[in-house]
Amino acid sequence: MGAGGRMSSPSSHAKVEPDRLVQKRAPDTKPPFTLGELKKAIPPHCFHRSVLRSFSYVVYDLIIASLLYHAATTYFHLLPRPLSYVAWPIYWAVQGCVLTGVWVLAHECGHHAFSDYQLLDDIVGLVLHSCLLVPYFSWKHSHRRHHSNTGSLDRDEVFVPKQKSSLSWFSKYLNNPPGRLLTITVTLTLGWPLYLACNVSGRPYDRFACHYDPYGPIFNDRERAEIYISDAGVLAVIFGLYRLAAARGLAWVLCVYGGPLLVVNSFLVLITYLQHTHVALPHYDSSEWDWFRGALATVDRDYGILNRVFHHITDTHVAHHLFSTMPHYHAMEATRAIKPLLGEYYQSDDTPFYRAIWREGKECIYVQQDEGKPKNKGVYWYSNKFD
Known part of the structure; x- marks a missing residue:
């Protein structure tokens, strides 16, 4: 491991157990470099946000999505029945990947990484996210708190690991294996809507938390009006889908829109989970946590060709957590620039995502302190051992 290293490579001093990941842990001590030193290592133009360039990605993705929609609605009904049964799932998968890229662009807006104009970012993000049934401002605010508290067992917002x-x-x-398959299936299909509606896998609050509730504990008084706007955006799209179902039929809406949306939601959960779940990553309680080490406790993943489709949110996540207002189209260059300085603090894993989700689901059940270490150390690591 280290700059450019791969976490899937076993340590030379470790004994490899069958079907178990053996890996050198990431450092949990304060790093010997500062955030300012990392920023100086990145070419200044990487922090420049271009309205035209950012919109070019939106236009490109929407053109591809429109072409896929046109092909599906124009030609699929002409195919012999066995072929149509194959064509629709392929459409769902491909369109879902493209729309995941659209989701990522809206996520850029939430980070103010789309342009220099906050209002423009919010308008674009609201439209794009609402079309994917995401409450834009609700997600923007809770996701900002995730970035502010990454790696904290007490204050992180999502995928907070439990103690045994x-x-x-x-x-x-x-x-x-059967239980793991069931857990992964439920997580990928229902995880995103359950998180938005019931805060499942989110930070514990002293009362019911919901991303659609303007007066819920997730939000403060300054944010409540924007939550109403988010809800209105989602309701407007739902009403539009209702009118489409009335005119074209529910089956048509489910085939054209529902299938791809299910793929989008699955990838959102998968990407987020794998970015923050790995046996080599530390977590901290309030006695030890600080923002810098928490931001470094993330991992870049390799999704192959999907890295480009997802606008590199997958393989530049470490840089994204350090500099979240940086546009995605500069993140690869920034990652290459900071890797030598990060050294062993840079985490990456090129295990295929479909294998990684199974492996992490097996290895990362709960977190605990190392046995024999002082109880006040405050550093926790994943484990899967049951008595």
């Missing part, structure tokens, strides 16, 4: 004593009673019964 906090696991549900049935967790050990799911720690097997």
